[in-house]
Amino acid sequence: MTASRPSAPTPPRPDSARRRGPVLERAILDAALDQLATVGWGGLTMEGVAAGARTGKAAVYRRWPSKEDLVADALRAGMPPLDEAPDSGGVRDDLYEVCRRVRDALWSAPGVALRSVLHECDAGTAERFHAVIVRGMIEPSTRVLREVIHRGVRRGEVRPEAVSDMVVDVIPAMMMYRTKVCGSEWTDAEIARMIDEVGMPLLRA
Amino acid sequence: MTASRPSAPTPPRPDSARRRGPVLERAILDAALDQLATVGWGGLTMEGVAAGARTGKAAVYRRWPSKEDLVADALRAGMPPLDEAPDSGGVRDDLYEVCRRVRDALWSAPGVALRSVLHECDAGTAERFHAVIVRGMIEPSTRVLREVIHRGVRRGEVRPEAVSDMVVDVIPAMMMYRTKVCGSEWTDAEIARMIDEVGMPLLRA
Numbered sequence: 001m002t003a004s005r006p007s008a009p010t011p012p013r014p015d016s017a018r019r020r021g022p023v024l025e026r027a028i029l030d031a032a033l034d035q036l037a038t039v040g041w042g043g044l045t046m047e048g049v050a051a052g053a054r055t056g057k058a059a060v061y062r063r064w065p066s067k068e069d070l071v072a073d074a075l076r077a078g079m080p081p082l083d084e085a086p087d088s089g090g091v092r093d094d095l096y097e098v099c100r101r102v103r104d105a106l107w108s109a110p111g112v113a114l115r116s117v118l119h120e121c122d123a124g125t126a127e128r129f130h131a132v133i134v135r136g137m138i139e140p141s142t143r144v145l146r147e148v149i150h151r152g153v154r155r156g157e158v159r160p161e162a163v164s165d166m167v168v169d170v171i172p173a174m175m176m177y178r179t180k181v182c183g184s185e186w187t188d189a190e191i192a193r194m195i196d197e198v199g200m201p202l203l204r205a
Numbered sequence: 206m207t208a209s210r211p212s213a214p215t216p217p218r219p220d221s222a223r224r225r226g227p228v229l230e231r232a233i234l235d236a237a238l239d240q241l242a243t244v245g246w247g248g249l250t251m252e253g254v255a256a257g258a259r260t261g262k263a264a265v266y267r268r269w270p271s272k273e274d275l276v277a278d279a280l281r282a283g284m285p286p287l288d289e290a291p292d293s294g295g296v297r298d299d300l301y302e303v304c305r306r307v308r309d310a311l312w313s314a315p316g317v318a319l320r321s322v323l324h325e326c327d328a329g330t331a332e333r334f335h336a337v338i339v340r341g342m343i344e345p346s347t348r349v350l351r352e353v354i355h356r357g358v359r360r361g362e363v364r365p366e367a368v369s370d371m372v373v374d375v376i377p378a379m380m381m382y383r384t385k386v387c388g389s390e391w392t393d394a395e396i397a398r399m400i401d402e403v404g405m406p407l408l409r410a
Contacts, residue, residue: 119328119331120328123324123325126324134386138386159406161402161406162406164402166379166398166399166402166403167402167403169379169382169383170375170378170379170403172382172386173375173378173379173381173382173383174371174374174375174378176378176381176382176385176386177374177377177378177381177382178374178378180381181339181343181377181381193371194371197366197369197371197372198371198372198375198407201364201366201367201406201407202403202406202407
């Protein structure tokens with residue numbers, strides 16, 4: 001399979017060619033995100049996704065037994081990764097960078113789609129997509145924040161007691177709360193204000 | 206009307222007697238909360254509420270044109286009030302008391318019903334009930350927190366820059382986040398830990 005040799009710089013095959021493995025999977029996941037953006041969770045069908053990916057319905061069902069499984073995977077795969085900690089040498093700049101990345105993930109196509117799915121789907125399905133948020137956004141950004149704070153402690157910038165689950169939760173909590181309650185879109189200026197008014201006073205040694 | 210003279214200590218009339226005004230309204234709102242607790246948002250009907258309040262459907266529709274209006278009013282009226290600031294003389298104890306009241310409101314019958322309605326209803330209706338949370342819980346507790354912090358500044362306990370919307374949002378943000386993401390029920394010990402690890406380090410002069 002071509003796709004198992006990613007180093008080979010073969011051009012993308014025309015749609016009519018037979019795609020297999022990861023290439024076809026990627027096309028299906030992309031088509032699912034396209035469908036979410038255009039017809040929403042309610043309008044998305046396995047047939048529509050198959051058509052969008054120029055493949056057959058069977059190829060979709062072979063990999064994903066349900067619409068929930070397919071959409072959860074599409075959102076997960078499309079989300080910008082949040083698991084690498086910035087390392088600018090200073091805790092303020094690192095926090096700023098983590099928040100910008102979280103904001104960018106929230107407003108990425110899969111991030112927007114995820115929130116609109118949650119808005120539209122029923123309660124049972126919502127639990128499933130809630131888990132995508134927890135595993136794809138909350139857990140990695142919390143790990144990264146913990147690392148940034150830890151490094152600040154080692155440099156003497158941050159008080160040692162600040163490495164606590166409560167303190168680490170403050171930034172994700174603020175981002176969730178002000179997004180939901182105030183409809184904040186977290187401009188760079190608002191992120192900076194949050195770090196200067198809340199983050200730094202809370203952490204400083 | 207008896208109900209317009211609340212100082213008169215008349216015993217509650219038997220259900221068969223003709224109730225009017227606030228007394229009947231209260232009975233209908235209580236019946237709506239009962240229905241929410243037993244059959245949920247999906248099962249609640251205007252007929253069921255009328256039966257629960259031992260009145261006619263017309264008496265319900267005369268006051269509330271729809272199920273949404275009735276339930277929103279029932280939740281609002283049943284919610285424990287959060288608009289009075291505690292005044293223990295110290296910011297730590299005041300914050301602790303505000304958080305306990307918010308926690309108690311979250312776990313009151315209307316608080317639990319409100320969250321289960323939000324879980325169950327469609328997106329359009331959810332906006333309506335979201336507003337009940339904002340006006341009935343978030344706005345009053347934010348006002349009270351601002352007052353508590355302000356008083357702390359006047360006593361020299363709290364740094365003056367802490368009277369900022371970002372800082373005031375931290376406690377409500379933590380309560381929302383850890384309730385949603387960690388399933389926290391906010392025991393007294395967890396509230397104390399949040400105040401000692403986050404609230405006080407953030408506020409202290």
